[in-house]
Amino acid sequence: MKAVTIKDVAKQAGVSIGTVSRVFNGYPDISESTRKRIFKIAKDVGYSPNLAARTLSSKRQKTIALIFNDLVYTPKTTMPMSILNGVYDYTQSKGIEFAFYAVTTQKQKQKSFEQFCSERNVSGVILQGLHVTDPYYEQLKTTKIPTVLIDMYVDNPYVGSVSTDNVAAAKDAVSSLIKSGRKNIDMMNGSYNATVSVWREQGYHEALEAAELPPNSSLIQYANYDEQIARLMAKQVIEQDSTIDAFFCASDLMALGVIKAAQELNKRIPEDIAVMGFDGIELGEYVTPSLSTVSQQPYQFGQEAGKLVMELIDKPTLDHVLIRHVPYKVITRESSD
Template sequence: MIKVVAKIYDVAKAAGVSVGTVSRVFNGYTDISRATKKRVLKVAKELGYTPNVAARTLSSKSLKTIAFIMNDLVGSRYDGVSMQTIMGVYHYAETHEMQFVLYPTTTQQQRAKTFAQFCEERNINGAVVQGLHVDDPYVAQIAEAALPVVTIDLAIPGPRTGAVSIDNTAAEKAVTQLLLNRGRRHLLMVNGRQNAQVSVVREAGFKAALAGAGMTADTRRILYADYDMKLAGEQVAAALTADPAIDGIVCASDAMALGALNVLKARQLRVPADVALAGFDNTALAEFVDPALTTVEQHMDIMGYNAAELVNKLLQRDMPTAQRQIFSPYEVIERASTGGQAK
């Protein structure tokens, strides 16, 4: 009698889990619960399933691989925003039997190897990319990519590309309008990276709000602090010294707003009585600082999930350009730093 060799699908069915979960157990992933891992291994033993190296390779190739490529991860916002996005992509991959991999990169590394080479060497089927600068080498290469690529906060036109973001212009306009409605007329904007598309559109929102109030933006009151708390504090300190009339500060991240808050407190300026302050991202610390920080909730986990979903759709079929641009929900949350109630 010929013995029937158990396959990974048999183990998955008997253990009541997905093929992807079985694959993760045998490939040493640490995100599987002990109970699930124990059940999978028990069933595999009972069925006589023991994958070898070749079997693992074959199994991994049967699953589509979605990569999250994060540019400038070390220098990115250190306030949990990137982790929220990563978890959104991971959650989609895990629930749709796709392999998830995370690759940090830098502008310097992009110059050493093309985007196509990078993905081909790693057997990547589709990618979500975040943190690119508009002048990075990957931007032009992604536009010509053969595999589906969805970028976050950066639209790159191309036959297999998509983009996911909130309406950053509208969001920045709304939070700036909030300060204007509170009677502030001498506003300072602390923006993120100067060579990032998201900074351009947020600055447009800031200027639009001022224009709606019959005011013109003063370029001396628009600063760039690269999402860095310390640098933001230094720039705000210099701005307040040069321009004591400033009565409101709008920051493109909560981290930079916290840097500004430290400076305001050190100068014994009351927030919001003397200077109103708003951030962006609604990070964990925003509601626990004193005063609690007005901010914008981007739901980065949803954004990451939507980006991964779009990649998977593009793997299955071509889509019209309009359907490859997704705007995720956002919410302006007013707290005490602009005179609102704690939330």
Template structure:
């Protein structure tokens, strides 16, 4: 072989007359490639002088690919269990594919200190999974320039070549409001999360569409943003009902906020589930117990994390694969509050 030219995986695939995916799987001992093919590919790669790019980083030593979960505004507590569910699923998927896994926490201030590309290079990240970003975050804008595989959980940004893993937040919210309307409710308010959070925008979109499709008008006074916080939701619900006593149902964009909303309704002397219906989102464990059970949208964070791991693994094996949108199913759980 010509020693002046670096032999790439495409060269080996062309010489073997098989796909790049097959070459990569054979070199990494994937069980779905036969031992005979693995042996043949490894012998050919050695003969051609193929050296994986990962060698260069560790002075010629083999290392696993590193998948990073990058989270914005990471909090010590995870009362909803969503983050832990995603972490568990992603870790299981990475382990199954023999990848290393690291967690990178960032914030608005940290995003000003180092670019997302610099952070990934400093941590030898081969593939990135993102979660918890706002649509106007600096790192989201920089993702257009990133040169490694990216999969985004609960977000899709135009112009970014990244796969997306999410439940259809807009449809889920639409389903909730449609159900509340079917129960005869005509003055449906919304306790939403953060104004610029992607999931908040999507859930509001579904809420608004359901009302408009049913012939109702939108009332901006019926919307409160509570940053996914129980105590803020409690106070804002009190204000909402005091200012708009006709409200007969409230859709909350998280179960934590639904708990605050239910407490506020009780403290105002109304009965949750009859005077005012309440529907949450997430199906956190405690939602089954409080107020005889909070009606909610069940999403599957473990499945989202696992699918994200599968997504970046495919991106690593097939760098030229088309952008994918992977929807994880949701379901409505009906309990006593609605």
């Protein structure tokens, strides 16, 4: 099938190629009715301009869009808001326009990543919460829109990545449990289709291997980062295997669920079962027992993502993917002390 060009859009709209170009480059001398009509025609015929090239050649105001996928309000964690604040503060300090959007997997099926960005005239994108099964994930493998993923990696030099070194952090967390004498460590993981879950599970396995502890697939559950699901799963696991002496959880919320399950079964924490979380939510310091965790820096995620997407906009490095790791810290508290 022949690729749709700017010439095709101009012909169908009954305007010059220059007019279409000025619309996509954000020039103010185009009427709003013409602008909307051209964007609609472009969408209908499947035309998306090369936003990376357009941004490099244009002197117009740059706009960074932060897009959250499947955003769910969870009162016990402030991570999404901290990331948003980090991006916003960075853009304001640099005089860059900022836009925020929320999408769902269903919305991704209705409009491609290129179309979504084209219609909103953004220079670069920061994406949080994407799953490997989402339509945008596959489209990001070939996009030329400057994009930064948080807690995810795509092999495309136009798409950078910002995260904790999740493999190393998980390995350090599990190793701390092993050093405290734990030998039968369960992992309460998140979801199969989350890259961060894969990374943290890899770190869990590496820690066991380094300590010469045999891996056991039955000691891994997937609670979808949900506190109540983790509580129910942990109760079942503890009842079935009395030798489990620790849980490494891929999120603090799931760790809170595991603590509840252990307490409901009259298990002492940490004497009978130690619990280690991941994220460093503020609540973890104040629950009883206080929660051991891997402390992340979500505000710094936003700051680094803003810096990285501007690097990709201003001067893309086309021979390799740019990756930034934000420092973490394993904090030992009462739940594993």
